Structure formats: structure tokens, C-alpha cells
Amino acid sequence: MHDLSVSDIHGYMIDAGTAGVKQQVARLHLTGVHCVTLGCLRTGRTVHADACAMLHDVGKIMELSDFPENDYTDEGQLLGHIFIGAELIRDTAAKIEGFPQKLVMLLMHCILSHHGELEYGSPKVPETIEAFILHCADNMDAKTKMFEEMLAADNTQGSWAGYHRMLARNIRKSDYK
Numbered sequence: 001m002h003d004l005s006v007s008d009i010h011g012y013m014i015d016a017g018t019a020g021v022k023q024q025v026a027r028l029h030l031t032g033v034h035c036v037t038l039g040c041l042r043t044g045r046t047v048h049a050d051a052c053a054m055l056h057d058v059g060k061i062m063e064l065s066d067f068p069e070n071d072y073t074d075e076g077q078l079l080g081h082i083f084i085g086a087e088l089i090r091d092t093a094a095k096i097e098g099f100p101q102k103l104v105m106l107l108m109h110c111i112l113s114h115h116g117e118l119e120y121g122s123p124k125v126p127e128t129i130e131a132f133i134l135h136c137a138d139n140m141d142a143k144t145k146m147f148e149e150m151l152a153a154d155n156t157q158g159s160w161a162g163y164h165r166m167l168a169r170n171i172r173k174s175d176y177k
């Protein structure tokens with residue numbers, strides 16, 4: 001019952017109007033978060049981890065305009081992708097007959113808490129194991145990408161690529177591949 005409901009809501013979200021280019025851009029991040037989340041859930045608690053990993057940034061569909069503009073929309077500026085995503089989950093689930101209310105609440109919690117801390121835009125900190133793992137996976141994927149981008153763009157001599165402001169540390173180049 002739960003597996004069916006989770007795939008139902010994912011299908012509805014995709015049908016709800018994801019723009020092709022934005023989907024392409026988001027796919028790598030979603031795949032990274034998805035793999036880490038499911039890899040960490042070795043206890044078999046995959047009831048909604050699968051769906052929340054795939055849907056955690058679904059609000060960006062409305063938060064950002066289409067490529068090549070790719071700028072914040074008014075809705076994105078005023079509401080943000082976390083709130084928009086949680087609303088999308090609730091609205092979409094309401095269209096699916098018999099969708100469990102408790103699962104809606106758990107999915108919404110994952111979306112609302114995936115940035116982990118109040119100061120990073122989440123109105124709730126993760127309070128379920130699935131939400132906590134989702135946050136860790138999202139954080140790891142985003143920060144790994146920052147390392148990758150800095151190292152890819154590096155043209156300095158020596159062992160250090162310099163200071164990364166967002167990561168708040170000096171980045172050393174790897175000696176071994």
C-alpha cells in the first residue's frame with residue numbers, strides 16, 4: 001500500500017509540469033541524494049525515504065524560471081522551494097484517493113526539514129530517521145559538488161586550490177586518483 005502510494009505521488013509530480021531542462025539539471029543531484037539515502041537506510045525503513053529523496057527539491061520547479069533565464073520567480077522569492085515543495089506534496093496527495101494522511105505528514109516533514117537547520121531555511125529540524133538521512137545526503141551531495149567545481153576550475157600551481165567561502169576552508173588538491 002505504501003509503496004504504491006509513494007510511486008503514485010512521484011508520478012503525479014512528474015506529470016504536474018516539470019520542465020525538461022530543469023529536470024536535466026536536477027537529475028544528478030537527485031540521483032546522488034537518492035543513492036546515499038537508500039544506502040544509509042540499511043534497516044529496511046524505506047517506506048518514504050525513496051519518495052522524499054526524489055522529491056525533496058520538487059519546489060524548485062516553481063522557485064526557478066525556465067532555462068536559460070533560470071532566475072528566481074516571484075513565487076520562489078516570496079515562498080521558497082521548501083514551502084512550495086511541502087504544499088505540492090499535500091495538494092498532490094489530496095488528489096490520490098486513499099493516500100494515507102500520516103504518510104503525507106511524514107513526507108512533508110522530510111521536505112520541510114531537508115536543509116537541516118532553521119538558519120539554512122528549514123522551518124523544522126529533522127525529527128525522523130528518514131528526514132535526518134535525507135538532510136545528511138543532501139548536505140553531502142551539495143558540498144561534494146562545491147569541492148568538485150573548485151578543483152575542476154583550479155589553475156593554480158602547488159598543492160592548494162585556495163579558500164572556499166561557502167565551505168569555509170582551504171581546499172587541498174588530491175595527490176592520488
Ligand SMILES: [Fe+2]
Pocket residue numbers: 056057081114115
Ligand atoms: Fe533544498
